[in-house]
Amino acid sequence: MDTIDSSDVRRRIQAVHDTMYVLSGKWKISILASLCFGVKRFSEILRDVDGISGKVLSRELKDMEMNLLIKRTVLNTHPVTIQYEITEYCDMLIPIIHNLSEWGIKHRKKIIER
Template identity: 50%
Template sequence: MMKIKCCKTNMMAVQDTMDVLKGRWKIHIIAALCYDKMRFSDLQKEIEGISAKMLSSELKDLEVNQLLKRTVLKTQPISVEYELTEYGYTLKKVIENLADWGIQHRKRIVGKVLEG
């Protein structure tokens, strides 16, 4: 009986995580910010295929969930920089595990790893 409760608890926790990270771009954004802070335009260049409107929306959502911090820089023109919060950095290991799994999966299915 205890195992069923634990499984339900885990499934609810996974669902909560998926709700925060859902969408095509949030994990990409977090991964891009795992190693350094970035300006909006740099994020857009780093994440191939994301529109400015979608990036803006996803960044706002990640900020609401306290995963990243937005800083307006006193430059001309004004630019904005994003970085993970301490709480956001708790996802770094998850991102690294996803990357490791993806490399192994690609090797298994395709037979080679893409360089880049």
């Protein structure tokens, strides 16, 4: 077996820690999962993410925009329409979110079948 460089292990653990810091909280992964299905308006995300309040969704979207995970677009309509979408930078998270979803489906089934 190859020897693992301890500095590489620490670097990778720090990277996981950084990722979890950006994605932490009860709602971010669910919001990103909603946006994995395409561009959405605030009300559509609010409907998709069961249990989140409008105030919390607004705060989470601002934080995610600041971290370059989502893009907010204001359309010149009457009334004004605001759309949210995953950024190109965030595209790498889509397979991770898909894998989390698949694991969650299998886990729920396994626990219910016990």
